[in-house]
Amino acid sequence: xxxxxxxxxxxxxxxxxxxxxxxxxxxxxxxxxxxxxxxxxxxxxxxxxxxxxxxxxxxxxxxxxxxxxxxxxxxxxxxx
Amino acid sequence: xxxxxxxxxxxxxxxxxxxxxxxxxxxxxxxxxxxxxxxxxxxxxxxxxxxxxxxxxxxxxxxxxxxxxxxxxxxxxxxxxxxxxxxxxxxxxxxxxxxxxxxxxxxxxxxxxxxxxxxxxxxxxxxxxxxxxxxxxxxxxxxxxxxxxxxxxxxxxxxxxx
Numbered sequence: 001x002x003x004x005x006x007x008x009x010x011x012x013x014x015x016x017x018x019x020x021x022x023x024x025x026x027x028x029x030x031x032x033x034x035x036x037x038x039x040x041x042x043x044x045x046x047x048x049x050x051x052x053x054x055x056x057x058x059x060x061x062x063x064x065x066x067x068x069x070x071x072x073x074x075x076x077x078x079x080x
Numbered sequence: 081x082x083x084x085x086x087x088x089x090x091x092x093x094x095x096x097x098x099x100x101x102x103x104x105x106x107x108x109x110x111x112x113x114x115x116x117x118x119x120x121x122x123x124x125x126x127x128x129x130x131x132x133x134x135x136x137x138x139x140x141x142x143x144x145x146x147x148x149x150x151x152x153x154x155x156x157x158x159x160x161x162x163x164x165x166x167x168x169x170x171x172x173x174x175x176x177x178x179x180x181x182x183x184x185x186x187x188x189x190x191x192x193x194x195x196x197x198x199x200x201x202x203x204x205x206x207x208x209x210x211x212x213x214x215x216x217x218x219x220x221x222x223x224x225x226x227x228x229x230x231x232x233x234x235x236x237x238x239x240x241x242x
Binding site: 031032033034035036037039040041043044049068069072073075076077080 | 119120121123124125127128130132134135144145146147149150163164221223224225226227228229
């Protein structure tokens with residue numbers, strides 16, 4: 001079960017380290033089938049769409065940039 | 081005059097005078113959707129031209145914007161990272177115009193969102209003395225967990241400068 005907190009219209013994945021948070025983030029992406037749109041966001045910010053080899057800073061940026069997408073998926077998911 | 085939305089038939093995309101990229105996106109979407117695929121990775125290289133919308137929110141035109149490519153009309157008008165700067169964008173526009181625009185463009189968004197059918201139409205809106213006009217293609221993507229997102233591609237006809 002993915003660990004996250006919703007607060008003030010944003011979603012925060014829970015984890016002590018960047019890698020833990022990134023793992024939770026990836027689980028959410030997988031659970032909601034958002035990989036295509038995450039790839040859009042990666043392509044915009046990193047000019048590629050591979051999750052392999054991201055450094056900690058890039059992982060943090062990606063988690064942050066995907067906030068609107070994840071929030072929308074959670075809201076729609078709850079309404080089903 | 082406010083904002084008007086003129087619907088086209090999806091079959092109009094087959095006509096030669098229609099933007100080639102729009103036809104390409106529609107055919108790619110149709111091919112993927114026919115197979116029941118939920119993975120639209122083929123669109124990724126074209127994402128700079130695309131926006132992604134969640135459930136329409138007529139009272140707020142950009143509240144459902146979850147992604148905006150760097151080469152879209154929105155990015156040209158209001159800068160990149162539009163999905164994060166909507167508050168500054170509102171400040172530049174006259175509230176009545178914005179409401180009218182938002183409500184009008186949301187109607188077809190809502191139809192596409194509910195029916196999961198694509199939409200192809202023409203939007204024209206007056207912002208002060210300037211006109212924003214574009215053809216719009218909306219392609220609904222249903223993710224494997226159920227949430228629906230609309231991928232939008234707009235072909236500018238007239239773009240104002242704010």
